[in-house]
Amino acid sequence: MDANKFVDSLTAPPIRWDEVLCPYCGGEVVWTSNREIYGREYGNGRCYLCTECGACVGVHDNGKGKGSRRALGLLATPEMRKMKQKCHARFDAVWHTHKRSRAACYRQLAKLMGISVRQCHFGYFNLADLNRAYQIMAPFHWYEEKLKKVGA
Secondary structure (H helix, E strand, C coil), X not given: CCHHHXXXXXXXXXXXXXXXXXXXXXXXXXXXXXXXXXXXXXXXXXXXXXCCCCCEEEXXXXXXCCEEEEECCCCECHHHHHHHXXXXXXXXXXXXXXXXXXXXXXXXXXHHHCCCHHHCCHHHCCHHHHHHHHXXXXXXXXXXXXXXXXXX
């Protein structure tokens, strides 16, 4: 399955995925317990899940410890989920060690990718942009270097 063939990275907050068909396989997307993915509930316990191909995305908390219907980003295929984890490993290592604030890291990554800070969220990225972000964050000091935009 080529995730990039069907969906672009988001430029605005995501839609309610249960109101459209899965962009990867055309299957039905349901709002359900994330137990369907992980075997037990995590976080607020809710997600969107394609009943055909298993693409999924978590949802924001509704402020009362329960999941809202507001998706955290794109439906993600297994390959996209792996790349998001790899991107977060590189990204989080910087701000968790206090080398830079999380906001400063997102500003720098957005600048290097040539996108707005508002669009700079791993959950908003398609597979191509996840791969591009991962490449950008490969240099040891990506968060402070003035690098050329990669693959823009």
